[in-house]
Amino acid sequence: MTVDPDKRTFESQGFGHSLDWELPAALLIIDFVRGFTKPDVFGGFNTRSAALNTIAVLDRFRQLAWPVAFTRIVYANDSSDANIFSQKVPSVLSLTEDNPDSHVIDELKPLDGELVVCKTAPSAFFGTSLLTFLTQKGIKTIAIAGATTSGCVRASVVDAMSFGFKPIVITDCVGDRVESAHVSSLRDMGMKYADLATSQDFFERLHHS
């Protein structure tokens, strides 16, 4: 990676320190539903590959019996829960329970005991029971995968951090429909809100901590 002069600005002001990762940890998989892995629906750029990269991470969390939570965007059939998000992006109202594009991809199919929350806002925490699921288990660190990096992932990272959890963005497991948004949000999150780690580094570092 070449040197980013903007990073120097951030670092000179004290941004970008690392978090101390503490167990217990949970895995949060955001909006890896069919529609977000298809370039002609809500996906694009690296959303499909990021979703497939998440399979191994999910397997590992399951082997460890660590908590796993999923999110889906789901609006009511009658659009009674239409909101400002759906004014900016009317096409999201198509993501109803009956629309296969609103369901988690088969490769990451949730198992019994894993939380699946439906939401109508970017953050995985907004209007869902995710927070309670994590708090009850004393979770301190959240590994975050999902789509899109600049959208629901970033919004969830900001909330996770604000609520007192340490977010680790798994860089090969988050995807966006456009590369520029992916790159700039990864940089912003690493400077201000979260640690960034590849899936390989994530488990290596956990192993040694």
Place this chain on the structure above:
Amino acid sequence: MTVDPDKRTFESQGFGHSLDWELPAALLIIDFVRGFTKPDVFGGFNTRSAALNTIAVLDRFRQLAWPVAFTRIVYANDSSDANIFSQKVPSVLSLTEDNPDSHVIDELKPLDGELVVCKTAPSAFFGTSLLTFLTQKGIKTIAIAGATTSGCVRASVVDAMSFGFKPIVITDCVGDRVESAHVSSLRDMGMKYADLATSQDFFERLHHS
């Protein structure tokens, strides 16, 4: 502005529609405190000019007697409220009540009856009474000024939108310490969460609606 090919991706998927601006409206001024207008503290790029551009907008809201709210980042003197944000950016812990850099700049000094909330997270809504202030007044639209565009402004815009308010980002009144972060967050917000308007356009459009 040149054509952004990424915008076409967003637009082909249904992003970037305009909101219908409804009154009543409030003005939210985020973290325009001394430290965020100084390049050697937490400011840089256009944070100072954006703060100064906000003077006229604030005046207009005051003439209209429309609600105004300010935020400041303020940590406790004993750092008892240190959090994940202050782990990523330890220098924010210096923003205590006694530190002049934590106070709203003189040019925008809050008046009696204007809400000033202190926060320790990016969003103006997190752990504050801002939501209640707005809800009580039946506010539907929030004009947003402040710093930084990619930080507390963006986090507040996401929350404003999630909570059911229409956020209008006043583009000449939001500033960031680095230009790239400013530009990419403006684009993302305009596509997904908020309408963008210059301060001049904001009042012209309100006048005709």
Place this chain on the structure above:
Amino acid sequence: MTVDPDKRTFESQGFGHSLDWELPAALLIIDFVRGFTKPDVFGGFNTRSAALNTIAVLDRFRQLAWPVAFTRIVYANDSSDANIFSQKVPSVLSLTEDNPDSHVIDELKPLDGELVVCKTAPSAFFGTSLLTFLTQKGIKTIAIAGATTSGCVRASVVDAMSFGFKPIVITDCVGDRVESAHVSSLRDMGMKYADLATSQDFFERLHHS
């Protein structure tokens, strides 16, 4: 009603003032599902009659085309969202989507465009999109019906008030499984959090305001 000496204590300290009811208003119907109208499931005392008294209020709101929202308690089939509430009251885990006792009674069946939120906590606001539904519409006053008075109604009233809405508890439309809990919570709410009105008084007062 005889004079309650405790009320005098409250009133001498400044409690129990009336709210100014402002439009727009919404109707919130809390947990009037089958199981809460049956004395051998989660109902008792006046929950059934309170639910039936709500029919006329609902009709009136529909005639006025004012917003209506319903809540249901619904846990996941795999109990992945079990929580502290379900530790205190394990029987609530039986209220899954498939259990007819979790569905709104036929007499109050929600129509298209009316919000129905599922929750796993007492408050109608907790982990739901209710707040956003109300905020978007600029709602200022919420008429509240439902069960139980001392449980989900009271928790929702506290949240409604905290979030900046004026709660009006419709006294003949809220029910509890035991009378003592009903009476003491009505008193507490009227002193601290909400106005109390019969359904007849509610519409009469609205008519004259």
Place this chain on the structure above:
Amino acid sequence: MTVDPDKRTFESQGFGHSLDWELPAALLIIDFVRGFTKPDVFGGFNTRSAALNTIAVLDRFRQLAWPVAFTRIVYANDSSDANIFSQKVPSVLSLTEDNPDSHVIDELKPLDGELVVCKTAPSAFFGTSLLTFLTQKGIKTIAIAGATTSGCVRASVVDAMSFGFKPIVITDCVGDRVESAHVSSLRDMGMKYADLATSQDFFERLHHS
């Protein structure tokens, strides 16, 4: 205590199970400020004795170096944060930073590192950083002292439970201005939201768990 027939109704429906207390635990002291221990301000019945009973509990938490948090009701000098609560109870607006009645009593004076949050709503969690303070530490159980039992204590217990924490109400350390409200809220909380324990039982049970 004589048998309460209403309790049988609760228990026949599955209410009133005990929580499994898990460490780490925190102590939450709600509104034990001067004004709430004075019968002519906002206190009465047992608020003063409950506050004094809390001294020993606080000492013990400090010896154990377990987290402690306090709440105070504090409104802005200009009443810019007046809300629905202050419409029902206008006298609460007198609790400004400058009013000695808004300060924690000397006997329970907070130490450095203990969180003190200011609030304008009943729940200790509403618009404060309390949740983040607890989540960051992986807190699972919250011992709750404060005033009033039927007001801010009960509202905080409901939120604590909803957010995934196990609330233990320390029965000799919570007080109310009227006995009837105290008694009925203790009963309701024990049935639905929290475990009840005297301060002596609390430490004995913790010792053996």
